[in-house]
Amino acid sequence: MKLSKLGGLLMAANVFVTGIGSIAEAGAVPGNGQGREAVAPRHASVLPEKRPERIFSMRVTWAPVPNAVKYQVVVLRSAEDTPDNIALTLNDVFTTGVDIPLRSFGEEAEGYYWKVCALDYYGNAIGRFSDPLPFSTSGTENPDAPLPTTEYGKMAYTPEYLVYSWIPTAGAKNHQVEVRSESEGGRLLRTLSADDYDVYDSQPFNVRGSYSWRVRAVTDSGEPLTEWSPKSVFSVTSPTPFAALGDSITHGGGVMSLPPGYTLYDWETYSSVPVKNLGLSGNTTQEMLDRFEQDVLPFSPRVLVIMGGVNDYRGSTFGSATVDNLIAIRDKCDMYGIIPVFVTPTPIQPSLMRRAGVEQPPSDWQVHQQYINHWIMSQRYAIDITGPLTDAYGNLRADYTTDGLHPDYDGKKYIGETIGSYLASHFTWLLY
Numbered sequence: 001m002k003l004s005k006l007g008g009l010l011m012a013a014n015v016f017v018t019g020i021g022s023i024a025e026a027g028a029v030p031g032n033g034q035g036r037e038a039v040a041p042r043h044a045s046v047l048p049e050k051r052p053e054r055i056f057s058m059r060v061t062w063a064p065v066p067n068a069v070k071y072q073v074v075v076l077r078s079a080e081d082t083p084d085n086i087a088l089t090l091n092d093v094f095t096t097g098v099d100i101p102l103r104s105f106g107e108e109a110e111g112y113y114w115k116v117c118a119l120d121y122y123g124n125a126i127g128r129f130s131d132p133l134p135f136s137t138s139g140t141e142n143p144d145a146p147l148p149t150t151e152y153g154k155m156a157y158t159p160e161y162l163v164y165s166w167i168p169t170a171g172a173k174n175h176q177v178e179v180r181s182e183s184e185g186g187r188l189l190r191t192l193s194a195d196d197y198d199v200y201d202s203q204p205f206n207v208r209g210s211y212s213w214r215v216r217a218v219t220d221s222g223e224p225l226t227e228w229s230p231k232s233v234f235s236v237t238s239p240t241p242f243a244a245l246g247d248s249i250t251h252g253g254g255v256m257s258l259p260p261g262y263t264l265y266d267w268e269t270y271s272s273v274p275v276k277n278l279g280l281s282g283n284t285t286q287e288m289l290d291r292f293e294q295d296v297l298p299f300s301p302r303v304l305v306i307m308g309g310v311n312d313y314r315g316s317t318f319g320s321a322t323v324d325n326l327i328a329i330r331d332k333c334d335m336y337g338i339i340p341v342f343v344t345p346t347p348i349q350p351s352l353m354r355r356a357g358v359e360q361p362p363s364d365w366q367v368h369q370q371y372i373n374h375w376i377m378s379q380r381y382a383i384d385i386t387g388p389l390t391d392a393y394g395n396l397r398a399d400y401t402t403d404g405l406h407p408d409y410d411g412k413k414y415i416g417e418t419i420g421s422y423l424a425s426h427f428t429w430l431l432y
Contacts, residue, residue, distance in 0.1 A: 180213070244275050
């Protein structure tokens, strides 16, 4: 099974669909929200006047479904939704869209239909298939570039650490991403090498300005295979009154395959108070402390939400060392006139970590988690989010996680709503 970077702690939309009956109509391009980011067409309403002689592929897209690890796409020869009418089935699609190879079907593929079903980790259906849609009104014929899928334009603030994601063209396995400063006339900042459909940027965006990124498919040796995608533009602003420092729980991503850059598994999406995302996947509390000046101060937050520790106690760091790091972060906040708000770190689920191929935590991890939580709840501003996420054995609830490390939709929604409610009630004076 091809799974993305486990999102978060390993470092490497908010869309409800009842049975995804209309998943395809819910959003052909998941992301590219209005505003800061370039908008790609949601569906091709009509095919180009001058068609190529043959249809080689057709790109279709849909909105992400909560807790879907992957998708199955079925191509039908007509609108008749019967087994005998199936022309092609694509299994294990880990992106919210796919370029369907149609070279072998000839011109008749123009009249084909398609449908999609969300699947869980084991390949079981989540709900039902979408209603069949015709390629002619819901697809993009012979796309010549990957399609960006990030949703930074839908967020209150662009996160400090970006993850670029896209729908690849049919068969493309290697990609190249260019990042530019639009405020400096399009100056090239860096070029990143990537594999199938996403890449994490290790450099922070902590300088105000307008930026862009684009992607193209390349060969193993780096030769271009496709055109560049349209630029996706985003902005970095400052100051931001509320910010959040953390690891991948804050950074975003979920269900092992949907990367940060989508709103669905970003807890800030569900906060009633806009919060700048300063999370960085894989961080320990020591690493959060080390990057404080570089990553927090440029945004001059009045309130800093601090949630970390999972990567400490699932590794070899004692709870006492984690608390020492949190005290040092608190002292830095005091030094710079920032109000620290501590959030208890989420529990983990070792059995699901084992299933996902994640290194098992020490047997006494709960002792260290409880030590950290006790200290956090002794602070002036503290939020306990662990209760509803924890099962009877002190582990992360299995119905809230896929990989045993990261809360998925229900968990992230609860975290965001709880933090947002706390910030709104305690810091009303900062909201106006």
